[in-house]
Amino acid sequence: xxxxxxxxxxxxxxxxxxxxxxxxxxxxxxxxxxxxxxxxxxxxxxxxxxxxxxxxxxxxxxxxxxxxxxxxxxxxxxxxxxxxxxxxxxxxxxxxxxxxxxxxxxxxxxxxxxxxxxxxxxxxxxxxxxxxxxxxxxxxxxxxxxxxxxxxxxxxxxxxxxxxxxxxxxxxxxxxxxxxxxxxxxxxxxxxxxxxxxxxxxxxxxxxxxxxxxxxxxxxxxxxxxxxxxxxxxxxxxxxxxxxxxxxxx
Ligand SMILES: [Zn+2]
Numbered sequence: 563x564x565x566x567x568x569x570x571x572x573x574x575x576x577x578x579x580x581x582x583x584x585x586x587x588x589x590x591x592x593x594x595x596x597x598x599x600x601x602x603x604x605x606x607x608x609x610x611x612x613x614x615x616x617x618x619x620x621x622x623x624x625x626x627x628x629x630x631x632x633x634x635x636x637x638x639x640x641x642x643x644x645x646x647x648x649x650x651x652x653x654x655x656x657x658x659x660x661x662x663x664x665x666x667x668x669x670x671x672x673x674x675x676x677x678x679x680x681x682x683x684x685x686x687x688x689x690x691x692x693x694x695x696x697x698x699x700x701x702x703x704x705x706x707x708x709x710x711x712x713x714x715x716x717x718x719x720x721x722x723x724x725x726x727x728x729x730x731x732x733x734x735x736x737x738x739x740x741x742x743x744x745x746x747x748x749x750x751x752x753x754x755x756x757x758x759x760x761x762x763x764x765x766x767x768x769x770x771x772x773x774x775x776x777x778x779x780x781x782x783x784x785x786x787x788x789x790x791x792x793x794x795x796x797x798x799x800x801x802x803x804x805x806x807x808x809x810x811x812x
Contacts, residue, residue: 575658577604598640606655608647618644618652626660628667635691675704719776724754737762
């Protein structure tokens with residue numbers, strides 16, 4: 563069975579076809595490359611408004627990371643077209659397997675984000691032959707999706723965690739909902755400063771922040787107290803519970 567046959571089974575696109583696949587040798591070892599092209603006579607779809615329009619030109623070929631097979635990295639190769647969109651002007655076409663400038667295919671991003679709930683982000687990157695940055699982007703994509711699709715109205719407890727990366731030179735601030743068994747990650751901040759956490763509360767909103775009853779973290783407590791006071795109207799400021807690590811690792 564050819565790889566194309568499997569891809570057509572799991573990820574078939576109406577306007578694009580898998581043309582060819584080949585095994586190439588790279589400095590990092592073997593890799594599988596899958597060439598895609600637009601179906602003949604198909605008009606590109608504008609990534610700005612979603613409407614189809616006449617083609618304008620074709621950009622250089624891009625590589626998109628797909629889920630590895632047998633431990634071999636898989637890349638989609640495709641040269642995106644630009645659309646002469648009546649509404650948006652000249653715009654790059656929308657691709658069903660990736661969003662915007664992402665190098666990860668959406669399927670692979672979801673795959674990595676799911677594993678990132680079970681293993682540390684570093685382990686996920688190592689096991690699946692990708693970078694920590696790509697795992698981070700995958701988690702960020704899943705978090706963005708969750709924020710748009712999850713009901714955030716009844717959150718009463720959050721956990722805040724700081725994560726070191728790049729050998730401890732940089733930090734992330736992660737905020738989890740902890741009053742459910744699955745502890746979804748609600749928010750990823752790219753630093754660990756006071757303004758990072760204020761950024762979370764800015765997004766979370768006054769009403770939802772006031773409804774919080776527990777704020778759990780082992781971050782620097784004086785500034786968490788300030789935040790807790792802001793969030794819970796003082797109710798949880800004096801009683802920060804002992805940090806309970808979320809199930810997700812990094
Ligand atoms: Zn458009």
